[in-house]
Structure formats: structure tokens, C-alpha cells
Amino acid sequence: MRNLLSMEHLTNDDVMMIIERAAQFEAGELPALAKSYQVANLFFEPSTRTKTSFEMAERNIGCTVIPFDTDFSSMIKGETLYDTVKTLQMIGMDAVVIRAKEEEYYKELLTGIDVAIINGGDGTGQHPSQSLLDLYTIYKEFGSFEGLNVTIAGDITHSRVAKSNATALKRLGVNVRFLCPSEWSGEFEAHHSWDGLLEDSDVVMLLRVQHERHCADECFSKEGYHEQYGMTFEREARMKKNAIIMHPAPVNRDVEIASGLVECERSRIFEQVRNGVFVRMAILETILKGR
Amino acid sequence: MRNLLSMEHLTNDDVMMIIERAAQFEAGELPALAKSYQVANLFFEPSTRTKTSFEMAERNIGCTVIPFDTDFSSMIKGETLYDTVKTLQMIGMDAVVIRAKEEEYYKELLTGIDVAIINGGDGTGQHPSQSLLDLYTIYKEFGSFEGLNVTIAGDITHSRVAKSNATALKRLGVNVRFLCPSEWSGEFEAHHSWDGLLEDSDVVMLLRVQHERHCADECFSKEGYHEQYGMTFEREARMKKNAIIMHPAPVNRDVEIASGLVECERSRIFEQVRNGVFVRMAILETILKGR
Amino acid sequence: MRNLLSMEHLTNDDVMMIIERAAQFEAGELPALAKSYQVANLFFEPSTRTKTSFEMAERNIGCTVIPFDTDFSSMIKGETLYDTVKTLQMIGMDAVVIRAKEEEYYKELLTGIDVAIINGGDGTGQHPSQSLLDLYTIYKEFGSFEGLNVTIAGDITHSRVAKSNATALKRLGVNVRFLCPSEWSGEFEAHHSWDGLLEDSDVVMLLRVQHERHCADECFSKEGYHEQYGMTFEREARMKKNAIIMHPAPVNRDVEIASGLVECERSRIFEQVRNGVFVRMAILETILKGR
Numbered sequence: 001m002r003n004l005l006s007m008e009h010l011t012n013d014d015v016m017m018i019i020e021r022a023a024q025f026e027a028g029e030l031p032a033l034a035k036s037y038q039v040a041n042l043f044f045e046p047s048t049r050t051k052t053s054f055e056m057a058e059r060n061i062g063c064t065v066i067p068f069d070t071d072f073s074s075m076i077k078g079e080t081l082y083d084t085v086k087t088l089q090m091i092g093m094d095a096v097v098i099r100a101k102e103e104e105y106y107k108e109l110l111t112g113i114d115v116a117i118i119n120g121g122d123g124t125g126q127h128p129s130q131s132l133l134d135l136y137t138i139y140k141e142f143g144s145f146e147g148l149n150v151t152i153a154g155d156i157t158h159s160r161v162a163k164s165n166a167t168a169l170k171r172l173g174v175n176v177r178f179l180c181p182s183e184w185s186g187e188f189e190a191h192h193s194w195d196g197l198l199e200d201s202d203v204v205m206l207l208r209v210q211h212e213r214h215c216a217d218e219c220f221s222k223e224g225y226h227e228q229y230g231m232t233f234e235r236e237a238r239m240k241k242n243a244i245i246m247h248p249a250p251v252n253r254d255v256e257i258a259s260g261l262v263e264c265e266r267s268r269i270f271e272q273v274r275n276g277v278f279v280r281m282a283i284l285e286t287i288l289k290g291r
Numbered sequence: 292m293r294n295l296l297s298m299e300h301l302t303n304d305d306v307m308m309i310i311e312r313a314a315q316f317e318a319g320e321l322p323a324l325a326k327s328y329q330v331a332n333l334f335f336e337p338s339t340r341t342k343t344s345f346e347m348a349e350r351n352i353g354c355t356v357i358p359f360d361t362d363f364s365s366m367i368k369g370e371t372l373y374d375t376v377k378t379l380q381m382i383g384m385d386a387v388v389i390r391a392k393e394e395e396y397y398k399e400l401l402t403g404i405d406v407a408i409i410n411g412g413d414g415t416g417q418h419p420s421q422s423l424l425d426l427y428t429i430y431k432e433f434g435s436f437e438g439l440n441v442t443i444a445g446d447i448t449h450s451r452v453a454k455s456n457a458t459a460l461k462r463l464g465v466n467v468r469f470l471c472p473s474e475w476s477g478e479f480e481a482h483h484s485w486d487g488l489l490e491d492s493d494v495v496m497l498l499r500v501q502h503e504r505h506c507a508d509e510c511f512s513k514e515g516y517h518e519q520y521g522m523t524f525e526r527e528a529r530m531k532k533n534a535i536i537m538h539p540a541p542v543n544r545d546v547e548i549a550s551g552l553v554e555c556e557r558s559r560i561f562e563q564v565r566n567g568v569f570v571r572m573a574i575l576e577t578i579l580k581g582r
Numbered sequence: 583m584r585n586l587l588s589m590e591h592l593t594n595d596d597v598m599m600i601i602e603r604a605a606q607f608e609a610g611e612l613p614a615l616a617k618s619y620q621v622a623n624l625f626f627e628p629s630t631r632t633k634t635s636f637e638m639a640e641r642n643i644g645c646t647v648i649p650f651d652t653d654f655s656s657m658i659k660g661e662t663l664y665d666t667v668k669t670l671q672m673i674g675m676d677a678v679v680i681r682a683k684e685e686e687y688y689k690e691l692l693t694g695i696d697v698a699i700i701n702g703g704d705g706t707g708q709h710p711s712q713s714l715l716d717l718y719t720i721y722k723e724f725g726s727f728e729g730l731n732v733t734i735a736g737d738i739t740h741s742r743v744a745k746s747n748a749t750a751l752k753r754l755g756v757n758v759r760f761l762c763p764s765e766w767s768g769e770f771e772a773h774h775s776w777d778g779l780l781e782d783s784d785v786v787m788l789l790r791v792q793h794e795r796h797c798a799d800e801c802f803s804k805e806g807y808h809e810q811y812g813m814t815f816e817r818e819a820r821m822k823k824n825a826i827i828m829h830p831a832p833v834n835r836d837v838e839i840a841s842g843l844v845e846c847e848r849s850r851i852f853e854q855v856r857n858g859v860f861v862r863m864a865i866l867e868t869i870l871k872g873r
Contacts, residue, residue: 066641071653072629074630075630077793079831083844086852088630090852090853092638092859180836280840
């Protein structure tokens with residue numbers, strides 16, 4: 001694995017290798033890198049979880065992290081992303097984690113650059129490290145993927161997570177179903193009500209409602225969304241024994257999920273964050289040890 | 292000590308323990324932590340001294356500091372402070388230092404969260420690490436608190452420092468007097484002139500005039516303030532032998548204090564900054580070693 | 583060397599010492615500092631290369647780097663640069679690297695402060711670490727300076743690099759020529775066409791067109807500039823064997839230089855970035871070991 005760009009580039013074997021390595025890290029194994037690598041995190045969009053998680057994972061495997069302030073870089077003077085990343089290469093970086101607004105921003109970085117690129121989210125495209133931590137969370141819970149019913153509920157078209165996960169889960173034998181308001185389904189075939197989806201779901205993955213996109217929208221109401229598509233106390237009670245609730249966060253409390261359920265017994269929302277560090281350690285180690 | 296939230300939660304013994312440990316660090320003792328802890332600094336208001344001082348203290352006692360950019364976190368997408376701090380906990384943080392605009396912001400963090408919270412200033416509320424470094428500065432100078440005369444001059448109502456210090460100093464046997472324009476005294480009983488305060492003060496603590504609050508105010512003039520309430524050369528000359536001048540900084544030169552006095556012999560203004568690192572090392576070590 | 587402020591303060595011996603030490607670092611020698619120093623980078627203007635390069639160099643020679651966010655410091659409350667740097671001294675900093683808008687901002691820091699000041703660029707004044715890496719790049723290429731022809735092309739008046747370089751190159755025996763539109767030549771005697779400059783140049787140093795200054799200007803057109811003063815394919819072909827092209831970057835592709843030439847065989851543009859890390863290690867080591 002030279003870069004991590006999209007779930008579509010990963011085989012099932014790649015996915016399982018990351019999952020197994022993450023499990024070893026969680027069990028306390030030490031990283032196996034022979035030297036210290038230099039990395040930088042270029043986040044062109046706000047992030048708490050992904051950026052901080054990478055920062056922690058990088059230090060955990062012994063990297064030196066060089067700070068990079070996207071707000072205050074020469075890109076605001078018009079320098080291209082290619083020139084910026086090439087510059088970081090010449091300064092000595094081995095890998096960069098990038099989150100950017102543009103889908104597939106990484107395409108311009110694949111020729112002429114010798115720094116590992118780890119996609120931390122590309123616009124409404126992919127978010128592979130989130131997807132891998134979601135897969136790890138499911139695998140830890142059920143021990144396999146084959147035949148699981150996973151319902152992904154929310155703003156599917158604009159969700160990096162939905163796309164990354166759908167691709168990978170299906171390939172691993174999961175039965176993936178989508179639930180969303182009809183105006184949000186986009187290219188996906190989706191259900192528009194919970195009927196028939198709740199009782200047999202092993203996993204309900206809630207997606208974040210992107211206020212910045214929908215709140216201006218007259219027909220959108222938080223209460224209405226919660227009522228129709230959210231995880232209410234009533235719905236949680238109907239879920240089957242051992243089924244779990246996931247959410248990539250940040251959560252809009254009382255929109256996607258009732259505030260009181262965010263830390264309920266079957267919620268893995270904060271557990272996902274914890275798992276993310278182990279998964280990112282596995283991603284970084286795999287990519288760096290190949291250099 | 293599990294958290295550091297407010298001077299009101301500290302006993303005199305707590306205060307003396309921090310002061311003694313700070314003195315040991317200043318004398319060159321090494322920190323006694325068995326492992327490296329992970330910390331983050333969440334500053335939602337501008338800061339040079341407090342943030343940089345914590346950054347240095349954290350490294351001095353062997354912590355790993357994970358950067359957190361408050362301007363570019365998911366809180367700008369509406370994530371709550373609780374969810375943000377809980378996320379940092381799951382990522383592996385042992386302690387977070389927080390400065391926020393809201394008074395007692397930390398109240399929502401006391402249940403459900405297992406990260407040590409160190410208050411780096413809450414709105415116009417408390418600023419306990421500043422207060423402890425002020426106390427350390429006074430103690431180093433006089434060897435005890437009992438019976439000292441301390442005059443706190445300036446914008447008492449809006450000052451985190453005044454409140455934190457007044458609480459602690461009185462409890463330690465200090466005779467605390469306030470001086471300020473009558474419209475700024477708030478809940479405090481204050482003097483409105485230096486008469487009778489200057490000659491017997493062991494410590495004059497000047498507070499920062501908060502331009503952002505007062506400069507729009509028609510009746511406020513910098514020169515007038517300096518004349519009536521500031522530390523002028525003439526007043527400095529009237530102070531008693533061995534009396535000291537303190538200021539939490541940033542200083543408005545020629546407002547609270549004549550520019551030429553900022554580094555005068557009895558000024559401890561920059562010495563306070565130096566003391567702050569040792570005090571914060573003591574705070575962090577005390578809290579972290581209890582985990 | 584106590585500080586690094588301006589090329590005008592450096593003797594030829596100082597320059598050669600830095601160049602030789604940089605070459606040793608590039609050859610793999612380890613830094614010779616007996617202890618770890620604390621440094622901070624105060625960048626009041628956007629920067630990718632200079633800031634990141636210093637960040638890397640600092641870590642490479644074993645410094646602890648304390649983050650400092652210029653956007654979020656007490657300077658926005660009116661604290662002076664003197665008080666800010668003095669504060670950093672008291673917190674324990676040994677050196678600060680500063681980039682600021684004001685020319686010779688460092689003059690107010692030369693009395694009363696005991697932190698090494700490294701100038702990372704002062705307004706339209708000097709940029710000595712860039713100049714030293716340019717000199718190192720030229721020296722690596724030609725083995726000496728005496729008698730080389732160096733053409734500096736572009737916005738000479740507003741360029742920190744032009745001024746720093748002109749001073750040093752001339753003193754080292756280089757024949758320096760300037761090329762620019764007549765309205766940009768300022769105090770310098772400049773050519774206004776490539777005629778007679780291209781064929782005998784050993785080095786062509788292109789300067790960045792500062793869009794922020796010129797694009798509002800009606801008479802300025804990117805295409806026109808490129809045509810008349812830029813490095814086109816046609817001009818590159820006329821350069822003599824072994825001559826090199828340099829640019830401090832960020833590059834405006836197809837303005838100062840045809841995009842397809844940025845990584846051509848005689849371009850040292852990205853090599854300069856690589857050299858910058860070794861040069862900055864040499865600067866930092868030289869200054870810190872003298873403390």
C-alpha cells in the first residue's frame with residue numbers, strides 16, 4: 001500500500017490486514033517501524049476527530065509531526081497543491097494526510113511526487129480512514145461481515161462516509177440498505193421509511209445532517225427529520241438484541257439521534273473514535289514501512 | 292486534585308502544596324511522573340502567556356502535546372464542548388487545558404468525562420493557574436502571606452484574576468484592598484483613590500484595562516486613567532522598601548503602568564511569567580500523577 | 583553569531599561557515615549541540631516553505647518547538663512585539679524565528695531581550711535564511727562564487743530576496759545584473775530586456791511577481807510579463823550549458839516561468855527547498871551553540 005486514497009482501491013485482503021493490525025495495536029502491540037518518519041497534516045476543512053486522531057496515531061507509531069497551518073500557507077498566495085506537497089517532500093516529509101474540499105484532489109499528486117498521500121476526506125467523495133474504522137468497529141462486534149444487515153440512514157449523496165462504506169461493506173458480503181428523505185437519495189436506491197429496516201438491522205449507521213447544506217432549505221425541519229428518520233427512543237427499543245448504533249460524528253443531538261441515546265448501551269459512537277486511533281496507526285505503519 | 296477549576300475549590304493546603312512543588316521545580320528538581328501523558332490545549336480566546344506557558348510546562352514534565360485548533364474544529368459545525376472533550380478522551384487524552392468565553396463552561400464536563408480539566412480562564416470568572424502563579428510570586432518574595440497588604444487596582448468586575456486572587460489571598464490571611472473607578476467596582480467594596488493605600492502596600496497588583504470593553508466608553512481616557520489609577524513614577528517612588536509591583540499582562544504601557552516602570556527594580560511583571568511555568572508544571576504533575 | 587538579522591551583518595567568512603556546515607549536514611553529519619533548546623516560530627505573514635523548513639530544521643538539530651499562533655496571541659489585544667518576545671524569553675525560549683510585515687521590526691528587540699532572533703523575513707527588507715540557501719545552492723553547483731554572472735529578474739524593489747542576495751553576492755565577487763520592467767527597478771540599476779543577459783548567465787534567479795501588489799495594476803498582464811521577462815522555453819534553450827534557474831517560490835506558473843520548466847533539468851527550484859533545511863540547521867546550530 002503506497003497511498004490511501006479511496007476504498008475502491010482496497011481489496012478485501014487489504015481491509016482485513018488493516019483490521020487485524022488495528023486489533024493488535026488495541027491489544028497493546030508496539031509498532032514495528034525501524035525509524036522515525038516525518039509527517040504533516042493538511043486539513044483544508046474543519047475537523048476535530050480525524051485530525052486529532054491522526055495526530056495521536058502518528059505520535060503513537062513514533063512519527064515526527066511537522067505542523068502545517070492551511071490558513072496561513074502560501075496556498076493563499078495561489079500556490080498549487082502540487083507545489084505545496086512537492087515542497088513538503090523536499091523539506092523531508094515521508095507522508096501527508098490531506099483533507100480538502102475538492103473531490104479526488106489527490107489525482108494531481110500521483111505523478112512527480114514521492115510522499116505517501118493519505119486521504120483524510122475529499123469533498124463529498126471518499127473518507128477511507130473513517131470507513132476502515134467503521135469496518136473495524138463492526139468486525140470487533142460481530143467477528144465477521146458475511147450476511148450482516150447494515151442500514152445507513154441520512155444524507156447519502158453528500159456523505160463521504162456513505163460512499164466509502166457502501167463500497168467496502170458490499171464487497172465483504174454485507175447486506176447494505178439506505179434510508180433517507182426521497183430528495184436526498186441521489187444515485188442510491190433508498191428506502192424512505194424505517195418500516196422493515198429496523199428489526200433485522202445488525203448495525204444502524206446514522207449519517208450527519210449537514211446543516212450547512214440543508215438548514216437554509218425551507219422544507220427541512222430538525223424535529224421533522226428526527227421524527228421520520230432519526231434514532232428515537234422508541235426505535236432504539238425495537239432494535240434487535242446485540243444490534244449496534246454508529247455515527248461518524250459530529251452528532252447533531254436530537255436530529256440524527258435523541259441526545260439521551262448518544263451514550264446508550266448499544267451506541268458505539270464514542271467507541272468508534274477510540275477505534276479510529278488504532279486503525280490509523282495500522283494505516284500509517286503499513287504505508288510507511290513500505291517506503 | 293482531579294481537576295483545577297476554581298480557586299474556591301482549593302484549600303490552603305492545596306495552594307501550599309502547589310507552591311512548594313513549583314519551588315522544587317525552580318530549584319531544578321525533575322518531574323516524578325512514571326509515564327508520558329497526552330494533553331491538549333483548547334484556547335477559545337487569544338492568549339500568549341497562558342497557552343505558551345502551559346505548552347512549555349507540559350513538555351517540561353514529559354507530556355505529549357496534541358495540537359488542537361479551536362478555530363478549525365468541529366465546534367464550528369455545532370459540536371458541543373462535551374462531545375468535543377469526550378472525543379479527545381476517546382482519542383487518548385489524559386488532560387485538557389481549556390480557556391473559554393463562558394463562565395463555568397466546565398460544569399457540563401464534570402459528569403461522563405474522564406479527562407482532567409484544567410481551567411485556563413473562564414470568561415470573566417476564574418483563572419486559577421494565574422492566581423497560583425501570583426501567589427507563588429508573593430510567597431517567594433515574602434516567605435509567608437499572613438498580614439501582608441495587597442492592593443488590587445483596576446477593572447475588578449471584569450477581571451478573572453481579581454476574583455481568583457481575592458478568594459485565595461483572603462483565606463491565606465492577606466489584607467486585600469481594591470482600587471478602581473467607582474463605575475467598575477461591581478460587587479466589591481473598593482477605594483477610588485490611592486490615598487492611604489500606597490505607602491503600606493507590600494504588593495500592588497495592577498489589572499489590565501480591557502480596551503475592548505472600555506475604549507468605546509466616552510468617559511474613559513487612557514491618560515486620565517493613568518493619572519488617577521495608574522502606577523506613575525511618582526507613585527512608585529512612594530512605595531515602601533521591598534514592596535513589589537505585579538501585573539498579569541498583557542500590559543497597556545502608560546495606562547496601568549508607566550512604560551519605564553515595566554522592568555523597574557520592584558516590578559515582578561516578567562518574573563511572574565517565569566514563575567508561571569514552574570507553577571503549571573506543579574499543577575499538571577499533581578493532577579496527572581493522581582490518575 | 584548571536585542573531586541572524588540581515589545579510590549586511592554577515593562577513594564572507596560567516597557565509598562560508600554556514601555553507602560548509604550545511605554541506606556537512608547534507609552529507610549526514612549529526613548536530614553538535616550539547617543540549618536541547620526551546621524555540622518558537624512567530625510568523626505574522628503566510629508561509630509554507632520558510633516556516634515548515636525551520637520547523638523541520640529545528641527538530642533535526644534536537645530543539646523542542648513550542649507552537650505560537652500569531653493570529654491568536656495577545657498581540658491582537660495590543661501587546662507589543664517586545665513584550666511578546668520578552669514573555670517568550672521568560673517562559674524559557676532560547677531562540678525565536680520571526681517573520682513580520684514591518685521592515686527592521688527586530689530593532690526594538692536588540693536591547694533588553696536575551697533570546698536569539700532569527701529573521702524569517704521583514705516586510706520588503708531582508709530574508710537572510712533564504713539568501714543563505716540561495717548561496718548554498720549556487721556554491722554546490724559551481725564550487726565558488728568569484729566571477730559568476732547572476733541575473734536577478736523580477737520585482738526587485740519589493741523583493742526581500744533580491745536585496746539580501748545582491749548584498750551578499752556582490753561581496754563574494756559575483757557579477758550581479760538586474761532585469762525588470764522599468765517601473766519596478768526602484769533604487770537598483772536594471773536592464774529592461776533579456777538581450778545580452780541570457781547567454782552568459784551562470785544563474786538566472788527569478789523573483790516572484792507579487793500579485794497582491796500588481797494585479798490591480800491596469801498596465802500589468804501575466805501573459806505580457808511572461809513574454810517579456812519570464813523564463814520561456816525559448817529562453818531556457820538559449821541558456822549556456824550548466825547554467826541553472828532558481829526561484830525562491832511560491833512560483834506563479836506561466837508568469838515568472840513556463841509551467842513545464844519548473845522541474846526541468848537546469849531548474850533548482852525544488853532543490854533550493856531541500857537545501858534550505860540544511861542551511862537552517864547550520865544557522866540554528868551556530869547561533870544556539872554560542873549561547
